[in-house]
Amino acid sequence: MNRIVIGRYIPGNSFLYRMDPRTKLIAMILLMVGVFLIQSFLHMFVALALVTLILVFGRLSVKRVYLGLRPLVFLLMFTFLFQVLFNRQGELLYSLALHYTILNLSLAFMVVLLWGFTKRFIRFRLLYFLGAVVGIFALLHSISFGVVLGEGTFAVYEQGLSTAFFIMVRLIIIITLSTILTITTKPTDLNLGLESILRPLRVLRINAEEIAMIIAISLRYIPTLLEEANKIMLAQASRGVDFQEGKLKDKVIQVVSLLVPMFIISFQRSDDLANAMEARSFVPGQERTRLHILRWSKLDTVALACTSLALAGVVLLRVVGW
Amino acid sequence: MNMIDIENVSFAYSGKVEALKNVSLCVRKGEWVTILGHNGSGKSTLAKLIVGLLKPQTGTIRVDGVELSERTVYDIRKKVGIVFQNPDNQFVGVTVRDDIAFGLENLQIPREEMVERIERYAKRVDMYSYLNKEPQALSGGQKQRVAIAGILAMRTEAIIFDEATSMLDPDGRKRILSYMRKLRDEGVTVVTITHDMREAVQSDRIVVLKDGEVLKADKSENVLKDKETLEQSNLELLLPLEVLHGLEKKKSTNEELKEFLWQLSLNG
Numbered sequence: 001m002n003r004i005v006i007g008r009y010i011p012g013n014s015f016l017y018r019m020d021p022r023t024k025l026i027a028m029i030l031l032m033v034g035v036f037l038i039q040s041f042l043h044m045f046v047a048l049a050l051v052t053l054i055l056v057f058g059r060l061s062v063k064r065v066y067l068g069l070r071p072l073v074f075l076l077m078f079t080f081l082f083q084v085l086f087n088r089q090g091e092l093l094y095s096l097a098l099h100y101t102i103l104n105l106s107l108a109f110m111v112v113l114l115w116g117f118t119k120r121f122i123r124f125r126l127l128y129f130l131g132a133v134v135g136i137f138a139l140l141h142s143i144s145f146g147v148v149l150g151e152g153t154f155a156v157y158e159q160g161l162s163t164a165f166f167i168m169v170r171l172i173i174i175i176t177l178s179t180i181l182t183i184t185t186k187p188t189d190l191n192l193g194l195e196s197i198l199r200p201l202r203v204l205r206i207n208a209e210e211i212a213m214i215i216a217i218s219l220r221y222i223p224t225l226l227e228e229a230n231k232i233m234l235a236q237a238s239r240g241v242d243f244q245e246g247k248l249k250d251k252v253i254q255v256v257s258l259l260v261p262m263f264i265i266s267f268q269r270s271d272d273l274a275n276a277m278e279a280r281s282f283v284p285g286q287e288r289t290r291l292h293i294l295r296w297s298k299l300d301t302v303a304l305a306c307t308s309l310a311l312a313g314v315v316l317l318r319v320v321g322w
Numbered sequence: 323m324n325m326i327d328i329e330n331v332s333f334a335y336s337g338k339v340e341a342l343k344n345v346s347l348c349v350r351k352g353e354w355v356t357i358l359g360h361n362g363s364g365k366s367t368l369a370k371l372i373v374g375l376l377k378p379q380t381g382t383i384r385v386d387g388v389e390l391s392e393r394t395v396y397d398i399r400k401k402v403g404i405v406f407q408n409p410d411n412q413f414v415g416v417t418v419r420d421d422i423a424f425g426l427e428n429l430q431i432p433r434e435e436m437v438e439r440i441e442r443y444a445k446r447v448d449m450y451s452y453l454n455k456e457p458q459a460l461s462g463g464q465k466q467r468v469a470i471a472g473i474l475a476m477r478t479e480a481i482i483f484d485e486a487t488s489m490l491d492p493d494g495r496k497r498i499l500s501y502m503r504k505l506r507d508e509g510v511t512v513v514t515i516t517h518d519m520r521e522a523v524q525s526d527r528i529v530v531l532k533d534g535e536v537l538k539a540d541k542s543e544n545v546l547k548d549k550e551t552l553e554q555s556n557l558e559l560l561l562p563l564e565v566l567h568g569l570e571k572k573k574s575t576n577e578e579l580k581e582f583l584w585q586l587s588l589n590g
């Protein structure tokens with residue numbers, strides 16, 4: 001649990017910590033828009049380097065943040081492979097003849113089985129997975145004798161590769177930016193910032209304060225709910241329910257036996273919470289004073305100017321068409 | 323002058339379960355009253371009615387002379403605070419500081435005063451060094467102390483504790499009892515709801531509820547000694563009082579007394 005960096009505040013001290021949450025939110029949005037407008041490899045690399053520089057100057061551990069992306073590696077790989085395999089526009093860069101024979105298909109099947117059974121004993125699972133994929137392609141390419149069921153090609157096209165690259169780097173940058181935001185901003189401040197940014201939506205009859213309150217309370221109760229789920233699972237386990245093994249039907253029963261008490265407890269909890277809030281004079285939509293107030297400083301003006309300039313630069317590059 | 327006046331109040335949940343039947347009682351200003359009753363006797367229902375979280379089907383409730391209605395309920399909540407049973411389900415803030423601030427923000431207390439009150443009442447419940455902690459980092463007793471600080475900071479004239487100690491260990495319970503004593507000494511009206519006799523001992527007056535009806539309301543001493551009433555409402559006499567009763571029934575020889583005490587401790 002402690003390894004997950006995404007979405008967590010980690011106390012520290014740097015200009016990122018001193019910035020107003022509003023600045024950080026707006027800057028993040030501006031930079032994200034910028035990243036979507038970039039169209040050249042070079043500029044993309046520059047953007048990635050700049051984001052890394054923010055981490056370095058913000059005294060955040062680059063390693064920690066990028067290691068924090070690990071849970072998303074499979075998502076990133078999947079989008080990458082999907083683009084590479086199915087996007088067939090542009091110049092053909094590489095092609096590999098594949099033969100589907102009974103022998104190599106069954107060998108490939110065995111590789112999959114072997115991978116499935118042994119992966120839990122291997123330390124570098126990602127490398128192991130890649131190795132297995134490459135192995136299968138090598139098999140399909142090199143063995144062409146015996147009963148041939150069909151022929152095919154594995155082809156990589158220029159567009160597929162570049163789209164895959166852009167999507168992946170964009171995702172990495174966006175996730176890194178939001179990680180920076182959550183690492184350096186206390187949930188209370190983040191919420192206050194969000195509320196203050198959403199306030200103009202009042203013209204559309206959207207109550208920013210209520211939204212912020214909902215978010216704050218959800219954030220407040222997520223750890224409690226997880227704790228509760230854990231307790232229920234322990235209780236069920238002590239009665240012989242095994243959450244790891246079992247057939248699909250058993251699994252469904254297990255999940256239901258977790259969800260039902262969770263729902264009942266949550267209803268009770270929200271009822272109690274609503275009572276406690278009302279009893280403490282909370283009236284939805286009524287004016288309240290605030291313990292935390294946001295302070296705009298010179299740093300914020302500078303930071304916002306810099307990010308606006310960056311975005312303007314990207315827009316300019318796009319218009320000029322470099 | 324009465325702080326809380328309840329007259330012929332009846333309440334039924336969703337029109338079916340009769341939780342309170344024609345209940346009348348009063349709590350004087352500065353008094354410490356215990357509402358005693360078994361599980362499901364309607365204690366929490368009564369507490370929620372007083373702060374206007376529920377609406378009685380019949381009868382009237384007056385707080386500090388003002389009749390509770392949709393119009394007056396917000397003013398009444400400024401006069402009567404309530405601490406609930408489950409410390410986990412009343413922690414609103416992300417940190418202890420934010421949680422104590424919640425009520426003050428609702429009362430639109432200016433920021434400087436808010437800061438001052440938060441620190442003072444956090445100290446009062448010995449949670450000052452925890453101000454920046456998140457609820458996950460606190461024990462049940464500590465969370466309950468934060469809840470109390472949150473109510474104290476609102477400076478209500480009366481505080482209701484609805485089984486506020488029932489989920490705590492003996493140590494946490496003693497601590498909260500000491501806060502209640504201190505509050506009474508300061509002239510705050512205290513209403514404690516409990517089925518624990520040890521909590522009832524210290525209050526001025528006890529109201530016994532049974533199945534939604536007031537069985538007895540009298541000075542604590544008289545209620546605590548009243549074996550019949552307590553047994554009728556499934557409550558137990560305090561052990562020393564039980565011994566006293568035994569003695570009064572002329573179990574005078576040493577041997578008989580020993581045997582009697584042994585039987586008592588076996589019955590728990």
Ligand SMILES: Nc1ncnc2c1ncn2[C@@H]1O[C@H](COP(=O)(O)OP(=O)(O)OP(=O)(O)O)[C@@H](O)[C@H]1O
Pocket residue numbers: 335336339340341359360361362363364365366367368485517
């Ligand atoms: N939300 C509800 N809906 C329906 N019935 C309810 C509800 N809350 C309580 N009751 C019923 O009303 C009666 C009184 O409940 P109440 O919670 O006031 O009792 P209590 O004296 O506080 O009990 P405990 O000691 O268990 O807290 C009980 O019979 C209970 O089942």
Ligand SMILES: [Mg+2]
Pocket residue numbers: 365366367484485
């Ligand atoms: Mg109750």
